[in-house]
Amino acid sequence: MRFAFSEEQLAVQQACRQMLRAHCTADHVHAAWTSQAGRVPGLWGRLTELGVPGLMAPEWAEGLALGEEELALVLEECGRVGTPEPVIEHVAVAVPLLAEAIAAAERAQADGAALETARAALRAAAAGEALLAVGLRPGEPVSYAGQADHALLVDRATGALHLVPRAALTVEEQTSVDRTRRPGLVTWQPDAATLLLAGEAAGELCARALDRGAFASAAFLVGLADRMVQLGVEYAKVREQFGKAIGSFQAVQHRIVNACIALEMARPVVWRAAWSLASGQPEASLHCSMARIHGVEAAERAAREILQIHGAIGYTTEYELHLWMKRTWSLASAWGTVREHEQRVERALLGAE
């Protein structure tokens, strides 16, 4: 039993933290709100220098071939600064899904040409040169769909997984409460050329990818919660009313502490999901749902309490808090609602209703 990260894993986290602190400030994120792509110019390149896009990609695709434990640390750092880059969608979900689908298709001795396209797409994705979007639940908005070079999409009719090039996608872009997010409704025609994997194998891989999305979004949300709690603490120390810092009032202290408790209890649940996925535990799905529930609720709690202790300044777009709150809300609606994950836990624990 040892519930801690290795020195090497912590070094990966540290490198990310240092880079993000300098190159993904609240000002950068604020500017991303009104930019064309909703992203921070140059930041994807810096993440690529650290190997982040290919963190989960296998060695043959020149990825780092790391696992969910490293991913948990990197995503928490990204969440802490509200990184408006596709670190959940591309890094945590699409890249490992594509790699696993390629491996499964190879085992099934699938068509050579389609596989070669997929291998090239993975290499480019791992190198940070091409962007992968992912839409595993037909009908739901697909983040970054309008910018992606390829999208991994599930065919509603067959459940098969397709790798669809940008040219074959029609994207109706939507706006999100978080303006750095660019969800798009996609329409496309599945055909033999885009088919990557069909049948049970596709279903299993997509289920695992959804688990990863649940876990990864939770890790990011834990970072966001941490940022909001810290922001609340700093503000409560300097804001004075009635001649003293508001952070000395019990009513204010206890709100911040409630957010802090939810955060501290969520983090180990998220880390356990990382370990479970990385070591192939049979209950990994259950652990991902638990991580998702605790992660979403910790961030929502932080948003609510920290807004309240800020008063009206927190209710403006001139102050940074709204950036982290809105990311929280947008991520709370992606990767399965809390209720949906609760029901998964209920089924695993208590059987069918």
Next chain:
Amino acid sequence: MDLTYEPGDEAFRAEVRAWLQANVPTEPLPSGDTAEGFALHVEWERRLFEAGYAVVSWPREYGGLGASLWRWLIFEEEYYRAGAPNRVTQNGIFLLAPTLFEYGTDEQKARILRAMASAEVTWAQLWSEPNAGSDLAGLRSRAERVDGGWKLTGQKTWCTRGAFCDRGFGLFRTDPEATKHRGLTYFMVDFHAPGVTVRPVERLDGDVGFAEVFLEDVFVPDADVLGAVNDGWKVAMATASSERGLTLRSPGRFQASAARLIDLYRRQRAEGVADATARRAVARAWMDAEAYNLHTLRTVTRMLDGEHVGAESSLNKVFWSELDVTLHEAALALLGPLAELDEQAAAAVDGGAWMKGFQFALAGPIYAGTNEIQRNVVAQRVLGLPRGA
């Protein structure tokens, strides 16, 4: 990261489980917070001690097994899983003993610890006073220097199982001139000594779990002062975090309660009386117990890595005490119209244990430092917010 136990630890679990299966009374003992039940619980404690399981993490010379913190957690999991009796030795073992290990003289440790572990001597805490609860340092009970020791005078209250215990431990004012937190000294007091009067007080749940203890010129020898004279606040607080953190309420306790709640849900569903709201509440309670367990595994890893875990334990205490309340609320909701039936009602489900447990759970946010005080501690010592006015 590895969240599995080593084979040696799992072998220890198997041994503990087998012993508990063979030895835990099949009929639950009457509450240990009643005169009759207390005596039966003390008998149980002696059997536990003889088997080596009373204090698994203590050194062997004091009756323990020298077990690691991991094995202590495993023992706790198995103990509560088996539905074994509540530990009436708990306040001595979890509150006084850590202080003795840190501040006790060799003579004190040799004289007190083994007898505590074997339940030959049972201990009650003497912290609160009628006018000193959350503001503990405002206590007024005093001790005056006499030849060979001290004379203690004052009134202590909310002493758990004080009506049945042999001895008590707590703080008394030894320097009335000093400021509030200074001038206090940590004493151990014989309840059978002349001048001690114990008045039992019935708790909310109907047990005589509390006592008021009146002291009038009670002689306590120097040998029963723990730590330095006038240094009692520091001595008491040094290990207070262990009460709130790890030791008082290990995750195994709540995991076992959650497992029983799931069992209750299954039975109620079979009767067709479990709705979707109850189902959700059951799963949530189980998840919170799991979260507390995972948080504890992380804390123990940090402790074994040499990190100091102090004020964060206040955060634990808030979490487990509130989780215990919501867990029992979920059970009462499942019981519906039968929820009110108590331990004496023939038709009560599970012997009325859920209503009893609910009432006891309500004490959690109050004892061992109220949750308001714990939140203050987290705010000020973990988050660095300024002290209140």
